[in-house]
Amino acid sequence: MPEYLLVVPDKRQVAASFSRAAGSYDAVASLQREVGAQLLARLPSLAFSRWLDLGCGTGHFTRLLAERFGAGMALDLAEGMLRHARLRGGARHFIAGDAEALPLRDGSLDLIYSNLAVQWCGDFAAVLGEAQRVLRPGGVLAFSSLCAGTLGELRDSWQAVDGFTHVNRFRAFGDYEALCADSGLQVLALERQARTLHFPDLRALTRSLKELGAHNLNPGRPGGLTGPARIRALAAAYEGLRTAEGLPATYQVVYAVLCKSR
Ligand SMILES: C[S@@+](CC[C@H](N)C(=O)[O-])C[C@H]1O[C@@H](n2cnc3c(N)ncnc32)[C@H](O)[C@@H]1O
Numbered sequence: 529m530p531e532y533l534l535v536v537p538d539k540r541q542v543a544a545s546f547s548r549a550a551g552s553y554d555a556v557a558s559l560q561r562e563v564g565a566q567l568l569a570r571l572p573s574l575a576f577s578r579w580l581d582l583g584c585g586t587g588h589f590t591r592l593l594a595e596r597f598g599a600g601m602a603l604d605l606a607e608g609m610l611r612h613a614r615l616r617g618g619a620r621h622f623i624a625g626d627a628e629a630l631p632l633r634d635g636s637l638d639l640i641y642s643n644l645a646v647q648w649c650g651d652f653a654a655v656l657g658e659a660q661r662v663l664r665p666g667g668v669l670a671f672s673s674l675c676a677g678t679l680g681e682l683r684d685s686w687q688a689v690d691g692f693t694h695v696n697r698f699r700a701f702g703d704y705e706a707l708c709a710d711s712g713l714q715v716l717a718l719e720r721q722a723r724t725l726h727f728p729d730l731r732a733l734t735r736s737l738k739e740l741g742a743h744n745l746n747p748g749r750p751g752g753l754t755g756p757a758r759i760r761a762l763a764a765a766y767e768g769l770r771t772a773e774g775l776p777a778t779y780q781v782v783y784a785v786l787c788k789s790r
Pocket residue numbers: 542543546557560561564582583584585586587588589603604605606609625626627628642643644645646648649
């Protein structure tokens with residue numbers, strides 16, 4: 529396997545998990561909205577008329593993009609997410625599809641906006657290749673993602689309990705840098721920012737991951753139910769990290785703006 533590929537959960541499982549979470553997602557997605565708003569603020573001030581919200585989820589940002597640029601297009605792997613997004617509107621087409629193989633014509637877009645979706649793609653070089661193909665010369669790819677270090681507290685606490693992969697894997701920031709540099713797109717901005725959320729207890733953190741659809745689906749996760757003894761051991765390990773604000777959960781957020789040469 530080429531070393532730039534990341535081991536991520538099977539796409540059907542990702543789609544099913546996000547479809548199941550579509551009804552609860554908006555109530556718990558405050559970090560996602562915050563990051564998406566920052567990504568919107570980073571867009572070059574141009575009038576993008578042919579745009580795509582890639583990995584649109586329930587369509588919060590599809591709606592905001594439409595208010596700014598007029599109706600565009602939205603695409604997601606999860607049909608359940610698309611059902612919610614269609615109700616919000618903002619796109620002429622809501623497409624079930626995969627960021628690694630876009631069902632769109634060459635040179636057909638001015639802007640691809642993608643908030644916190646591509647961390648689910650094992651082959652990020654393929655995502656960049658597709659962006660390069662479907663953007664017109666001068667077109668912009670703006671994405672946010674998560675990189676290694678995300679949910680590090682949860683990963684470390686599980687390490688104290690057993691050796692299984694309990695936390696989704698994330699690409700190293702250096703891999704984002706290298707893959708963007710090799711993409712043929714011009715990198716206008718690429719940076720990483722840490723953001724730490726706090727939870728009253730472990731149950732609140734794991735519930736929020738589940739309601740987002742972002743709980744662990746990885747190959748290598750333990751089969752069957754996680755026993756009460758191991759959960760108690762996990763909670764005890766995580767308690768060692770408690771601060772005055774609660775149990776910390778850090779997200780390493782990547783922001784990037786790339787442009788296709790004219
Ligand atoms: C954390 S949600 C973000 C949704 C939305 N962009 C937002 O900001 O609220 C991630 C979304 O990416 C979608 N997704 C995951 N892998 C994808 C892929 N390969 N192609 C397209 N969408 C994908 C999921 O179905 C999910 O709706």
